[in-house]
Amino acid sequence: MPLDNIRTVTIAGAGLIGGSFALALRRAGFSGRILGVSSSHTLARARQLGVIDDGVSLEEGAARADLIYMAQPISRILDQLPALASHISPGALATDAGSTKRTIVETAERHFPRGAFLGGHPMAGKESRGVESADPSLFEGRTYILTPSRAADIELPAAREFISWLEKIGARVHVMNPEQHDTVVSLTSHLAQMASTALGKVVLDSVDSTNADYSTAGPGLLDMTRLAMSSYDVWKDIIATNHDSIVNALDAYIDLLKKLRDTLGSSETAAVFEDGARLARQIRSR
Amino acid sequence: MPLDNIRTVTIAGAGLIGGSFALALRRAGFSGRILGVSSSHTLARARQLGVIDDGVSLEEGAARADLIYMAQPISRILDQLPALASHISPGALATDAGSTKRTIVETAERHFPRGAFLGGHPMAGKESRGVESADPSLFEGRTYILTPSRAADIELPAAREFISWLEKIGARVHVMNPEQHDTVVSLTSHLAQMASTALGKVVLDSVDSTNADYSTAGPGLLDMTRLAMSSYDVWKDIIATNHDSIVNALDAYIDLLKKLRDTLGSSETAAVFEDGARLARQIRSR
Numbered sequence: 001m002p003l004d005n006i007r008t009v010t011i012a013g014a015g016l017i018g019g020s021f022a023l024a025l026r027r028a029g030f031s032g033r034i035l036g037v038s039s040s041h042t043l044a045r046a047r048q049l050g051v052i053d054d055g056v057s058l059e060e061g062a063a064r065a066d067l068i069y070m071a072q073p074i075s076r077i078l079d080q081l082p083a084l085a086s087h088i089s090p091g092a093l094a095t096d097a098g099s100t101k102r103t104i105v106e107t108a109e110r111h112f113p114r115g116a117f118l119g120g121h122p123m124a125g126k127e128s129r130g131v132e133s134a135d136p137s138l139f140e141g142r143t144y145i146l147t148p149s150r151a152a153d154i155e156l157p158a159a160r161e162f163i164s165w166l167e168k169i170g171a172r173v174h175v176m177n178p179e180q181h182d183t184v185v186s187l188t189s190h191l192a193q194m195a196s197t198a199l200g201k202v203v204l205d206s207v208d209s210t211n212a213d214y215s216t217a218g219p220g221l222l223d224m225t226r227l228a229m230s231s232y233d234v235w236k237d238i239i240a241t242n243h244d245s246i247v248n249a250l251d252a253y254i255d256l257l258k259k260l261r262d263t264l265g266s267s268e269t270a271a272v273f274e275d276g277a278r279l280a281r282q283i284r285s286r
Numbered sequence: 287m288p289l290d291n292i293r294t295v296t297i298a299g300a301g302l303i304g305g306s307f308a309l310a311l312r313r314a315g316f317s318g319r320i321l322g323v324s325s326s327h328t329l330a331r332a333r334q335l336g337v338i339d340d341g342v343s344l345e346e347g348a349a350r351a352d353l354i355y356m357a358q359p360i361s362r363i364l365d366q367l368p369a370l371a372s373h374i375s376p377g378a379l380a381t382d383a384g385s386t387k388r389t390i391v392e393t394a395e396r397h398f399p400r401g402a403f404l405g406g407h408p409m410a411g412k413e414s415r416g417v418e419s420a421d422p423s424l425f426e427g428r429t430y431i432l433t434p435s436r437a438a439d440i441e442l443p444a445a446r447e448f449i450s451w452l453e454k455i456g457a458r459v460h461v462m463n464p465e466q467h468d469t470v471v472s473l474t475s476h477l478a479q480m481a482s483t484a485l486g487k488v489v490l491d492s493v494d495s496t497n498a499d500y501s502t503a504g505p506g507l508l509d510m511t512r513l514a515m516s517s518y519d520v521w522k523d524i525i526a527t528n529h530d531s532i533v534n535a536l537d538a539y540i541d542l543l544k545k546l547r548d549t550l551g552s553s554e555t556a557a558v559f560e561d562g563a564r565l566a567r568q569i570r571s572r
Contacts, residue, residue, distance in 0.1 A: 123504045143501045174501045181502070187492050188502045192510045195485050198542045199478060200562030206473050206538055215429045215460045216467070216474045217569040218409045223509045224478040225569065228562035235559065239551045250547040252492055254540055256484045261536040265525045273521065276486030276514035283503040283511065 005091075006161050007032040010061035010068045012080065014038045014046040016126060017097050018071030019134025022051045024169035027136040037061045046131045062087035062094075067162060070096035074237035078107055085111035093158035095120045099185070099234075101147040101178035103241040109149050115156045119147040119178060121185075122171065140170030147178040186245035190238060191253055194246065196227035291377075292447050293318040296347035296354045298366065300324045300332040302412060303383050304357030305420025308337045310455035313422040323347045332417045348373035348380075353448060356382035360523035364393055371397035379444035381406045385471070385520075387433040387464040389527040395435050401442045405433040405464060407471075408457065426456030433464040472531035476524060477539055480532065482513035 009025065011018040014036040022034050036043050036052035043055030062068055062084045070077050070084070077096050084094055085108070094117045098104050101119045108117035123143040126133055144166050148154045154163065154175060166173050176184070203221070207214065239246060260272055295311065297304040300322040308320050322329050322338035329341030348354055348370045356363050356370070363382050370380055371394070380403045384390050387405045394403035409429040412419055430452050434440045440449065440461060452459050462470070489507070493500065525532060546558055 123502060125504070143504075145502065172501075174499075184493060184502050187489050188500065188507050189504060191488065192485060192506045194543070194546060195481050196506075196510060197559055197562035198539060198546055199481050200565040201558050202477065202535070202538050202542050203473050204561050204565035204568075206535070207470060213460075214474065214569045214572060215458075216409060216431065216470050217572075218411075218429075218475060220478045220482075220513050221474050221569060223512050224482060225562070225566040226509050227506050228559075228566040230559075230563075232556050232559040236551070236556070239555065243551055247547055247550060249488070249492070250543055250550075252488050253484060254543050254547070256488050257480070257536055257540050257543070260480060260484055261533055261540070264533060264536075265522070265529055269525065270518050270522070272487050273483055273514075273516075273518040275490050276483035276511070277516075279486040279490035280511040280514040282490075283500045283507060286500060286503075 005157065006030075006066040006165070008035065008065050008067075009033070010035045010037060010056070010065035011052060012037040012058065012061065012068060012070045012084075013072035013076070014042055014052060014131050015071060016129050016131070016133045017122065017124070017138070018069060019046060019049070019051045019131040020124075020136065020138035021069055021071065021097075021169075022046075023134055023136035024139055025165060026050075028165065028168040030165070032066075035061050035064060042131055049131060049134065051131055051134055058083060059087045063089060065089070066092050066158070068092065068094040070094065070098075073234065074098045074100060074104065074241055077104055081107050081117075082111050085116070088112070088116060091158060092116065093118060093162055095162060097122055099189070099238050100241040101145075101181045105147055105149055105178040114149075115153050115159070117149075118153060118159050118162065119149075121145040121147070121181065124171075137170070139166070142171055144171035144173050145181055146173060146175050147181050148175065149178075151175070151177075182242050183245050186242055186249040187252075190242060190246045191249040193227050193230060193235065194250060195253065196225055197230075200225045200228035291443065292316075292352040292451070294321065294351050294353075295319070296321045296323060296342070296351035297338060298323040298344065298347065298354060298356045298370075299358035299362070300328055300338060300417050301357060302415050302417070302419045303408065303410070303424070304355060305332060305335070305337045305417040306410075306422065306424035307355055307357065307383075307455075308332075309420055309422035310425055311451060312336075314451065314454040316451070318352075321347050321350060328417055335417060335420065337417055337420055344369055345373045349375060351375070352378050352444070354378065354380040356380065356384075359520065360384045360386060360390065360527055363390055367393050367403075368397050371402070374398070374402060377444060378402065379404060379448055381448060383408055385475070385524050386527040387431075387467045391433055391435055391464040400435075401439050401445070403435075404439060404445050404448065407431040407433070407467065410457075423456070425452070428457055430457035430459050431467055432459060432461050433467050434461065435464075437461070437463075468528050469531050472528055472535045476528060476532045477535040479513050479516060479521065480536060481539065482511055483516075486511045486514035
């Protein structure tokens with residue numbers, strides 16, 4: 001399909017994800033204008049780094065763009081959706097990169113005309129944040145989930161052109177509905193975070209109380225506590241918008257840990273180890 | 287101190303750890319004989335790779351050695367301690383590299399003369415096993431725990447010479463008593479394994495049941511399930527010899543996860559995230 005309806009892109013939130021999307025578009029051959037909506041400090045840095053052409057207000061960025069890419073924290077996306085919807089041009093598409101989808105998509109449905117908003121979640125990131133870390137290859141080979149309000153929405157022209165660009169920047173597009181997305185990531189992502197944070201906290205409290213040092217902490221504990229270093233700023237929003245699914249995931253985890261404790265060393269433990277290893281191999285063989 | 291009383295070393299179990307210890311000794315300047323006790327297949331490979339000079343029986347290896355290094359699975363160490371004790375020469379030292387210490391040290395105390403056995407646990411390893419993976423730098427910069435029956439035992443001449451060799455191969459020696467070791471590793475190592483295995487099992491069961499695929503599995507879940515690929519053969523012995531400490535660690539973890547679930551999104555969650563991150567930073571700043 002021709003990639004020529006999207007001539008101006010507005011990046012709202014020119015940090016790691018938004019900045020990387022802009023750089024990736026450029027490298028993939030996008031020759032239109034890229035506008036940025038962020039703090040004046042971030043906009044200055046983003047211009048210096050060649051990430052955006054110009055900084056604008058949200059209203060101007062919404063009015064001038066054929067594609068609006070919202071890469072702010074979830075709570076800010078939710079705050080700005082109504083203003084964005086009231087300034088978006090006919091035929092333009094707004095999309096977001098928030099880590100939960102149900103609340104964002106439901107909010108967008110109340111404000112946008114049908115098909116003008118398409119929820120998204122790139123499974124990509126880095127330890128470092130900010131536009132300085134923006135990287136045109138961030139999305140290469142990574143899953144990019146799209147969560148249309150109605151499955152047919154991804155066939156609309158603006159959505160099809162956006163998806164073509166996602167493919168050109170190397171992302172692997174998967175479509176699911178917002179509820180299914182939030183349930184699955186509560187297990188594959190949010191539970192992993194809670195398990196890591198809780199492990200860090202238990203080791204801190206228990207090893208402190210035995211007055212021992214951390215000389216026995218090996219590479220396994222390093223792996224298992226990398227997520228625990230994540231900022232709560234990010235997780236506060238994720239928890240607020242996916243609370244019940246995370247509680248369900250924690251319940252399932254707690255139940256399994258109780259079973260493991262009560263049958264520790266029996267043949268049931270061997271079976272749990274086998275299944276745990278099976279999942280680990282499956283997610284590595286994709 | 288002079289490093290000349292240890293002239294013959296016997297490696298019982300010439301796999302990754304035993305083979306690496308032999309190669310590390312050689313590289314550090316050990317010029318005596320290195321004998322191996324293993325299956326005939328492993329002994330042939332170990333000779334080919336220059337890891338050992340000769341293969342011998344356990345009895346012969348015990349009788350000829352000034353230092354006997356037991357690097358077999360825990361259950362095999364426990365089986366062989368009595369035979370080894372009855373063949374060890376006066377003044378020689380036996381040590382082991384098993385991942386739990388209380389049961390091994392207690393068993394050794396019943397069979398060995400005082401000071402002739404010194405429990406050890408190198409915090410070193412690799413994904414791959416077997417003598418083919420043996421690596422002279424495996425212990426470099428890694429913690430090596432020693433768990434003497436009585437603290438004064440590490441001042442005996444054979445123990446002091448062994449410790450000098452550990453330092454020469456780059457290990458950082460820490461001394462603790464066997465019970466303290468097993469309690470601390472139940473948190474820093476064994477609980478991390480259980481948390482990873484249980485997470486893999488829950489994700490396998492729950493995501494299978496939603497008929498979704500693993501497209502949302504990102505680098506966080508990969509980190510959190512690397513330990514889940516560990517062989518249960520190894521963990522069966524660890525669980526058998528540290529059951530109660532692991533149950534206690536699981537209890538503490540389950541309690542914290544329940545608290546996290548019940549207060550999810552409150553200021554208490556923020557505090558748990560802060561403490562989890564604090565532990566993660568502490569073990570990275572050593």
